Amino acid sequence: MPTAAALRRSLLLAVALALALPWQALAADPTASPTPTETPALAPTDSPVPTDSPAPTPTPPPAPTPTETPTPAPTDSPAPSPTPSPSPTPPPSVQTVEVDVYRTGAAVHQFTPTWCVPANAQKMLNIINATADRRYITQRRTNSQIQRLNGYRYTTGGNDVRGWARFLDTHVGGEWHYADRSFTSRLQAVSAIVESIDRTGHPVGIVVHHGSHAWTVVGYRATVTEGVEGRTIVGLYVSGSLRRDPFAQRYMSLSTFALYYTRYHEATRRVVWEGKFVIVSE
Numbered sequence: 001m002p003t004a005a006a007l008r009r010s011l012l013l014a015v016a017l018a019l020a021l022p023w024q025a026l027a028a029d030p031t032a033s034p035t036p037t038e039t040p041a042l043a044p045t046d047s048p049v050p051t052d053s054p055a056p057t058p059t060p061p062p063a064p065t066p067t068e069t070p071t072p073a074p075t076d077s078p079a080p081s082p083t084p085s086p087s088p089t090p091p092p093s094v095q096t097v098e099v100d101v102y103r104t105g106a107a108v109h110q111f112t113p114t115w116c117v118p119a120n121a122q123k124m125l126n127i128i129n130a131t132a133d134r135r136y137i138t139q140r141r142t143n144s145q146i147q148r149l150n151g152y153r154y155t156t157g158g159n160d161v162r163g164w165a166r167f168l169d170t171h172v173g174g175e176w177h178y179a180d181r182s183f184t185s186r187l188q189a190v191s192a193i194v195e196s197i198d199r200t201g202h203p204v205g206i207v208v209h210h211g212s213h214a215w216t217v218v219g220y221r222a223t224v225t226e227g228v229e230g231r232t233i234v235g236l237y238v239s240g241s242l243r244r245d246p247f248a249q250r251y252m253s254l255s256t257f258a259l260y261y262t263r264y265h266e267a268t269r270r271v272v273w274e275g276k277f278v279i280v281s282e
Contacts (some may be wrong), residue, residue, distance in 0.1 A: 102221030107248030205280030
């Protein structure tokens with residue numbers, strides 16, 4: 001039984017013979033077209049087909065965040081223009097009116113304690129006649145005349161408003177006549193004083209301190225309000241004959257004037273002017 005080594009040698013020999021036979025046949029018959037022993041082409045070692053990485057699934061571009069079209073703020077209807085508040089009505093214009101008939105140099109001091117009426121009568125004639133007679137003799141004569149014209153007799157040597165009015169009426173000519181007048185209220189008397197000055201341009205006599213003294217009213221101050229009919233008397237210009245009086249003239253508000261211009265009173269008897277506000281006017 002052949003050995004394995006012999007068998008291996010026999011196999012190698014057969015293989016060598018087989019490989020040599022084609023070259024021997026070609027040499028024996030040159031015309032024969034050799035059947036080419038195709039050397040089996042080596043199967044090309046294909047480069048491994050690259051395993052295409054799966055194309056990355058394209059990440060779709062992020063959907064554009066919808067730009068929210070801002071909902072337009074509701075176009076408010078233009079707020080109605082506020083109705084302008086009416087401009088405040090300016091307060092009505094108030095004007096001050098003054099009337100003053102006094103003349104410089106007309107005032108006269110009384111020469112005795114009881115001659116207040118003659119001194120004021122002398123002053124009133126100076127204003128009316130545009131004179132400046134301040135003489136003692138004139139005042140004494142005036143006192144004598146008024147004494148005879150008084151409504152009552154006075155043992156004190158004084159005078160009353162009736163004698164005063166009668167004296168002026170005999171010395172002042174014209175359409176108007178001086179007289180003594182009395183009123184139950186101070187307001188009525190003041191209105192009569194102002195009316196007389198406006199109408200005649202002449203001063204008005206009054207009695208103060210309950211009829212014990214005489215003054216002269218030479219003017220007044222009033223206010224006139226635009227759009228309001230009439231006027232409001234706010235004060236008077238007065239003139240006395242004593243040094244402690246408003247000499248030669250002084251303005252007094254109505255409230256101050258009321259402190260002096262009081263109701264007439266005589267302690268020894270009852271007279272026609274008792275309890276009233278008395279004036280001597282035209």
